[in-house]
Amino acid sequence: MKVAVIGAGTMGSGIAQAFAQCDAVETVYLCDIKQEFADGGKSKIEKNLGRLVKKEKMTQEAADAIVAKVKTGLNTIATDPDLVVEAALEVMDIKKACFKELQENIVKNPDCIYASNTSSLSITEIGAGLKTPIIGMHLFNPAPVMKLIEVISGANTPKETTEKVIEISKTLGKTPVQVNEAPGFVVNRILIPLINEGIFVYSEGISDIEGIDTAMKLGCNHPMGPLELGDYVGLDIVLAIMDVLYNETKDSKYRACGLLRKMVRAGHLGVKSGIGFYKYNEDRTKTPVDKL
Numbered sequence: 001m002k003v004a005v006i007g008a009g010t011m012g013s014g015i016a017q018a019f020a021q022c023d024a025v026e027t028v029y030l031c032d033i034k035q036e037f038a039d040g041g042k043s044k045i046e047k048n049l050g051r052l053v054k055k056e057k058m059t060q061e062a063a064d065a066i067v068a069k070v071k072t073g074l075n076t077i078a079t080d081p082d083l084v085v086e087a088a089l090e091v092m093d094i095k096k097a098c099f100k101e102l103q104e105n106i107v108k109n110p111d112c113i114y115a116s117n118t119s120s121l122s123i124t125e126i127g128a129g130l131k132t133p134i135i136g137m138h139l140f141n142p143a144p145v146m147k148l149i150e151v152i153s154g155a156n157t158p159k160e161t162t163e164k165v166i167e168i169s170k171t172l173g174k175t176p177v178q179v180n181e182a183p184g185f186v187v188n189r190i191l192i193p194l195i196n197e198g199i200f201v202y203s204e205g206i207s208d209i210e211g212i213d214t215a216m217k218l219g220c221n222h223p224m225g226p227l228e229l230g231d232y233v234g235l236d237i238v239l240a241i242m243d244v245l246y247n248e249t250k251d252s253k254y255r256a257c258g259l260l261r262k263m264v265r266a267g268h269l270g271v272k273s274g275i276g277f278y279k280y281n282e283d284r285t286k287t288p289v290d291k292l
């Protein structure tokens with residue numbers, strides 16, 4: 001099987017790694033709007049695998065073979081995939097344009113399956129007007145590790161596409177859960193408002209950053225607190241999902257916290273920008289920004 005991953009950012013590089021690690025996959029096209037971005041995604045895969053080699057969880061030979069399956073370039077290299085997984089920005093127009101371009105001008109395989117890794121956007125709307133309807137294939141960060149794939153059918157997704165994607169998800173060693181299209185699907189409908197509420201709690205001065213994260217870790221047995229998790233997901237993604245939940249439902253319980261919007265406008269996006277609720281230090285430690 002050949003797979004094209006569109007977007008080589010946090011998710012795209014992880015998804016490319018997950019597929020490249022799978023024996024049934026011979027080639028992964030890792031694509032972005034600039035060659036250097038695609039190459040950056042591949043370097044991340046090499047680094048991740050390098051860590052596994054160092055810990056003796058994988059041989060150098062096996063890591064090299066996985067990396068060799070990943071071909072980088074612009075979207076135009078994806079001419080013959082069996083599956084496209086789009087992981088570009090969480091912006092409807094960008095996603096629609098990507099699929100249109102791929103279906104009309106790039107992909108030559110008429111049986112190719114087109115999937116989006118969107119966290120919250122309507123699969124039906126992304127696929128509207130396309131020759132081939134799309135499906136949601138929602139992996140979680142870090143994609144090589146996290147077991148869940150939400151498989152989301154849009155109004156026009158053929159049943160056989162859903163069945164094939166469930167099969168592919170299992171081949172990948174993941175657990176697919178079938179979800180009906182709805183804003184945020186299952187996980188983000190519950191998780192993202194929780195992170196947003198954590199930001200409200202902080203902005204109202206109820207506790208400090210470490211206090212909120214410690215409370216939720218020890219009080220609820222969560223492996224990460226809401227603020228560190230927000231940083232990890234990317235605060236721009238958290239905001240985009242809150243806005244989708246609010247715009248789709250007009251329910252005020254989904255309004256994004258003002259502090260979240262302000263941080264995104266300032267470019268304080270969390271781990272990926274080096275600062276969010278924590279500052280990420282060179283030595284891989286992190287310091288809460290209210291303690292700087």
Ligand SMILES: NC(=O)c1ccc[n+]([C@@H]2O[C@H](COP(=O)([O-])OP(=O)(O)OC[C@H]3O[C@@H](n4cnc5c(N)ncnc54)[C@H](O)[C@@H]3O)[C@@H](O)[C@H]2O)c1
Pocket residue numbers: 006007008009010011012031032033037075086087088089090091094098117118119120138139140141232233234237
């Ligand atoms: N971050 C998460 O935890 C997470 C989890 C699940 C799903 N998602 C979803 O995955 C998608 C990607 O999120 P991310 O966190 O990896 O974002 P990111 O910003 O890290 O990466 C997005 C990449 O897409 C590239 N891109 C933009 N337009 C493109 C185009 N037209 N063609 C090809 N590449 C293009 C960008 O240059 C960038 O490298 C979003 O839809 C997001 O909602 C994110």
